[in-house]
Amino acid sequence: MVIHEPVNLAMPLAKVLGETIRRNRRLPDGNDLREVLKGFGLEEICLDRGIAVFRGRTVVAMAFPRDEPLVVDVISSSGELSDALEVVAYLDRKLNAFIVEIVPANDIEYEGNIGLEPVIIDAESFELKSSPVLGHFEEEEGSPFLVIDRETYEHWKENGNTDICPICGGELAWKGERAYCLDCGYGVKVVKK
Template identity: 70%
Template sequence: MKLYEPVTLAMPLAKEIGEFIRREGKLPSGDELREILKGLGLEEGCLDRGLALYRSRFVIALAFPRGETVVVDAISSSGELSDALEVIAYHDRKLGAFVVEILPTNDLEYEGNVGIEPIIVDEKTLELESNPVLGHFEEDEEGLFLVIERETYERWREEGDINICPICGGELAWKGERAYCQDCGYGVRVVKG
């Protein structure tokens, strides 16, 4: 997995937190979040009361796990805030669901898609009630791709427009099991999962 920009951390992190919620029926604790972040290839830099810092070569993550809410800010290691993202997971008692969202930390300068559909998990059945297109990023000779599982693709095709890039909102051009976005430069690849 490649972590070049905040989006390359935020999307797989949201997916992992969503899968954790569906397995465990709760938000991850600080220690569980720590294992998720380390599993995504981040090094632990600093732990302090209510705050943890993780880093890779290109991305820094600040984690704030607080019982009913988990917040992770993904920032470019260059300090550029225009592409910084925040992954927020919380238990919404009015909805009766757990919600995981990816939001820009700076609405005024954010250059990407703010419309990434949130993960919504029913608190009783632990079933997915939304159709987020999430995966992890891999690089090959053709570029950097968001790798999604076949199940995610099928759900996306049934419920949404598979010609809209899940990363930036641009237009995707499909070629077999791969799609390419002219706007953001990322691709989408479907794998058996």
Template identity: 65%
Template sequence: MKLYEPITLAMPLAKWIGDFIRENGRLPSGEEVREAMKEFGLEESCLDRGLAVYRSRFLIALVFARNENLIIDVISSSGELSDALEVIAYHDKKIEAFVVEILPTNDLEYEGNIGIEPIILDEKSLEPESSPVLGHFEEDNGGMFLVIDGETYERWREGEDVTTCPICGGELAWRGEKAYCLDCGYGVKVVRK
């Protein structure tokens, strides 16, 4: 997995949180997030009463784990905030669901269109009520790709337009199992098991 920009950590992290909730019926604890961040290749820099700081060569992640909320800010290590993202997970008692969202910290840069559908899981059945397109990022000679599995692709194809980029909302051009977005520069690759 390549972690160059905040989106390259935010999407796999949101997917991990969603999978964790489906398996355990609750939000992950601070310690569980800590282990996941290490598995993503980040180094722990600071841990202090509800706040943890992780870093890699290109990214810094601030984790705030509180009872019913989990907030993770992902910032470029250069300090540039224009592409910073926030992964928020919470239990929404009003709609009786767990929600995991990826939000831009700078609405002006993203103009309110980041393209990423939130994960919404029914609190009782833990079944998805949304169809986000999430995965991890890999780089090959064709560029940087969001890698998704066949199940995610089929769910996406049934519910949404597969010519819309799941990252930025731009237009995708498909060539076999790969798609390229002319707007954000990322691609999508389907890997079937």
């Protein structure tokens, strides 16, 4: 897995949080979240009341593991806020669903458009009620790719949105099992599980 900028951590984190909610039938607690972030290769550099800070080579993640909502701010290690993102997980009582979404941490400065559909999980059946396009990032020949599994691709295809980049909302050009965004430069690669 490659993490060069906040989106490279936010998307796989949202995926894992959604999977954890479905498996454990609850929001992850602080210990769950710490293990997930360490699993992404981040080093825990601070743990204090209500906040944990993790550092990677190119990103810093600040976790606020309260009971609800669960919030992780991901910023570039350079301190640049224009691409900072928040991963938020909570129980929406009106929808009776758990929601995991990625939002710009700074609406004024954000340069792109998060094209992601949130993870929506029914709070009773724990079935996925949305079709988020989430995965992890790899680099091939200097090009970054969002790697998604076949099941994620099939759900995405059912919605008819496969021409829209899940990262920036731009236009995708497909060539076989790969797509290239004409706007943000990221690619999407479909792999077998």
